Amino acid sequence: MIRKLDIISKYSKYFVRNVRNQSTRPMCDTISVCNRNYPTDSWTNITPNILSYQGRNIYMKKNHPLSILRQQIVNYFYKTFVNPKGNAIFSVFDNLAPVVTPEQNFDQLLIPKDHPSRSKSDCYYVNEKHLLRAHTTAHQVDLLKSGLDNYLIVGDVYRRDEINATHFPVFHQIDAVRTLHRDKLFKNNPELEIFETNFKTSPTSFLPIKSSLKCIDQTKQPCHTMEAVKLMEHELKTVLVRLAQTLFGKDIEYRWVDSYFPFTQPSWELEVYWKGEWLELLGSGIMRNEILEAAGIGNTIGWAFGVGLERLAMVLFEIPDIRLFWSNDSGFLNQFKEEDFGKHMKYKPISIYPQCANDLSFWLPDNMGVDDFVGNDFNDVVRDVAGDIVEQVSLIDKFKHPKTGKSSLCFRIVYRHMEKTLTQNEVNEIHSKITTTVEKRFNVKIR
Numbered sequence: 001m002i003r004k005l006d007i008i009s010k011y012s013k014y015f016v017r018n019v020r021n022q023s024t025r026p027m028c029d030t031i032s033v034c035n036r037n038y039p040t041d042s043w044t045n046i047t048p049n050i051l052s053y054q055g056r057n058i059y060m061k062k063n064h065p066l067s068i069l070r071q072q073i074v075n076y077f078y079k080t081f082v083n084p085k086g087n088a089i090f091s092v093f094d095n096l097a098p099v100v101t102p103e104q105n106f107d108q109l110l111i112p113k114d115h116p117s118r119s120k121s122d123c124y125y126v127n128e129k130h131l132l133r134a135h136t137t138a139h140q141v142d143l144l145k146s147g148l149d150n151y152l153i154v155g156d157v158y159r160r161d162e163i164n165a166t167h168f169p170v171f172h173q174i175d176a177v178r179t180l181h182r183d184k185l186f187k188n189n190p191e192l193e194i195f196e197t198n199f200k201t202s203p204t205s206f207l208p209i210k211s212s213l214k215c216i217d218q219t220k221q222p223c224h225t226m227e228a229v230k231l232m233e234h235e236l237k238t239v240l241v242r243l244a245q246t247l248f249g250k251d252i253e254y255r256w257v258d259s260y261f262p263f264t265q266p267s268w269e270l271e272v273y274w275k276g277e278w279l280e281l282l283g284s285g286i287m288r289n290e291i292l293e294a295a296g297i298g299n300t301i302g303w304a305f306g307v308g309l310e311r312l313a314m315v316l317f318e319i320p321d322i323r324l325f326w327s328n329d330s331g332f333l334n335q336f337k338e339e340d341f342g343k344h345m346k347y348k349p350i351s352i353y354p355q356c357a358n359d360l361s362f363w364l365p366d367n368m369g370v371d372d373f374v375g376n377d378f379n380d381v382v383r384d385v386a387g388d389i390v391e392q393v394s395l396i397d398k399f400k401h402p403k404t405g406k407s408s409l410c411f412r413i414v415y416r417h418m419e420k421t422l423t424q425n426e427v428n429e430i431h432s433k434i435t436t437t438v439e440k441r442f443n444v445k446i447r
């Protein structure tokens with residue numbers, strides 16, 4: 001099953017999609033991730049290909065476009081929020097290990113137990129108790145518990161997804177949290193309160209059992225006063241619009257769009273008008289009070305946002321293919337200079353290498369229908385065997401034989417190397433390796 005998502009949707013769509021689950025068999029009893037050994041189980045679905053990106057830290061490499069963008073955003077927060085002595089009040093975390101628990105990635109953020117974003121077909125699980133974070137928001141409660149009130153976290157995140165020019169299973173996000181205690185928020189109006197009188201949230205009942213119980217009142221959470229929410233909303237929107245102007249230029253056209261995230265209420269996305277279309281830039285909102293309560297923080301309200309770096313960098317620097325960020329080619333890397341941000345820093349193609357497309361059709365096992373096949377499992381096999389030379393995988397045909405009742409699928413795999421021309425022979429060899437692996441792994445019959 002291939003899900004055709006809006007190519008650039010990484011945010012709220014992640015919280016509303018629907019996928020199926022399929023079991024996988026780990027090859028070994030243990031797996032080593034970030035220098036730690038974990039026992040494998042039926043949840044383990046991290047592939048060697050995914051592990052190979054671990055520790056490359058491209059977002060920290062000087063003059064890498066992702067690093068330039070990271071630095072711009074961090075500098076903006078350092079400059080915007082200072083204490084009376086002139087010191088920056090935001091702390092920055094850029095090297096937290098990406099292995100987290102489902103509690104951190106989902107439960108603590110109030111993502112319902114039955115939510116599809118938890119499924120094995122969407123996430124890379126180390127085992128039942130650990131996964132590679134699917135968003136940097138996963139560290140929110142831990143950082144709040146450790147006493148932080150304003151912070152940014154930058155890091156790599158992992159999602160199983162389709163293969164094309166804008167999706168890659170490893171990408172980078174920045175998440176920010178800004179909290180204010182009543183005494184600071186209302187320092188000029190000490191008679192005002194953050195919370196409605198007589199309203200209590202209950203930390204024990206904060207995790208909704210069913211997605212359908214999500215609260216979507218866009219005005220405010222019941223516990224908050226309108227004054228507190230409006231002040232925070234005003235700060236959030238002002239700060240984030242100025243961030244967009246810092247990145248895209250003073251004259252950028254923008255709009256706020258209502259959104260939904262389980263961990264914020266109300267929630268908004270900021271969109272900017274760029275080259276003829278509205279681009280979703282970031283997700284944000286007023287933090288759910290249950291999260292602050294669970295972290296043991298009282299009489300405080302917060303706002304938060306999350307932004308994906310690749311998509312922003314692709315737009316700003318006109319980088320056409322997400323795989324380029326992983327390139328070691330100096331022809332790519334030398335094009336970007338930190339100090340040139342704001343000047344005309346646009347990607348110039350190193351060279352255009354030709355594509356090569358090969359199809360792969362197979363009959364599914366007798367008991368399987370076309371919708372039982374998990375596209376992301378197929379994508380991971382393709383990535384594991386062929387690596388980054390695959391530019392796109394698309395499901396081009398589904399067929400059910402009228403007599404035998406057997407179902408078949410046909411995938412088109414488009415190959416293109418970022419740094420050289422691939423010969424048809426090289427492609428054929430890799431394609432046939434994919435074919436035999438797919439045959440064994442999914443118990444299918446090649447047509």
Ligand code: DAH
Pocket residue numbers: 010011012014134135136137175176261263264283284285303304305306307
């Ligand atoms: N974690 C969200 C995602 O990956 C993005 C996000 C939205 C982060 C709202 C936030 C937030 O901190 O408040 O799609």
